[in-house]
Amino acid sequence: MSVPNHVAIIMDGNGRWAAQRGWPRIKGHKEGARTVEDILEAAADAGIRHLSLYAFSTENWKRPSLEVGALMALLRMNLRMFIPKLRARGIRFHHVGAVEGLPTGVLKDLRALEAATADLDRMTFHLAVNYGSRLELATAARRCVEDGLAPEAIDEAALAARLWTADVPDVDLLIRTSGELRISNFLLWQAAYAEFYLTETLWPDFKGPRLREALDAYAQRERRFGGL
């Protein structure tokens, strides 16, 4: 059975999960954070080498400030709790996203977790926070200019090397939970030839067995990359 090297997940449906129970949205985000832990374990056990999770987009700042504040507080708490948990599981942490616009405390916790897990290599956990693919691509283009590249030197490799995901292999399997059928500005470049797996399951319910179903579906796919 072929195991995807890089799995990316748009973790969606926390708010609806809470609403179905008559609870405030933040309770859905809290349960969603528990799912992250479960999926990290299941992904590493399955032999996945790169796991990218979309936690907060450049567009999510449009949400009410109360929800944004609660999400940032929950994120900071989890980043700190992850230090011993990721170390125990041999998982390296990497933030993908813009630094500008992030609260300084969040940035400090992201950097601290990266530093605390830098020597680990069982799996790399890329967390997309303040991430938007269009901003990433525009930033990479600007970096090409800042680096003094001649127009003929700007090719796919030059751009890829200046993305926040430089050195990260392309996405093999892209999962979105909660029944939405869109990409929402996530890894547009990196997922050019990714297989899609869309499920109605809401993110708080997407635990290990659901990931294994997605991996089984992936193993049945025939990938062509434009060839025959």
Ligand code: IPE
């Ligand atoms: C995903 O769940 C988490 C974030 C985008 C931060 P949502 O908060 O988008 O939940 P729904 O889509 O409203 O159910």
Ligand code: IPE
């Ligand atoms: C995408 O979910 C962003 C994350 C999961 C972090 P959204 O809930 O923000 O996406 P839309 O608004 O439904 O496209």
Ligand code: MG
């Ligand atoms: Mg949503």
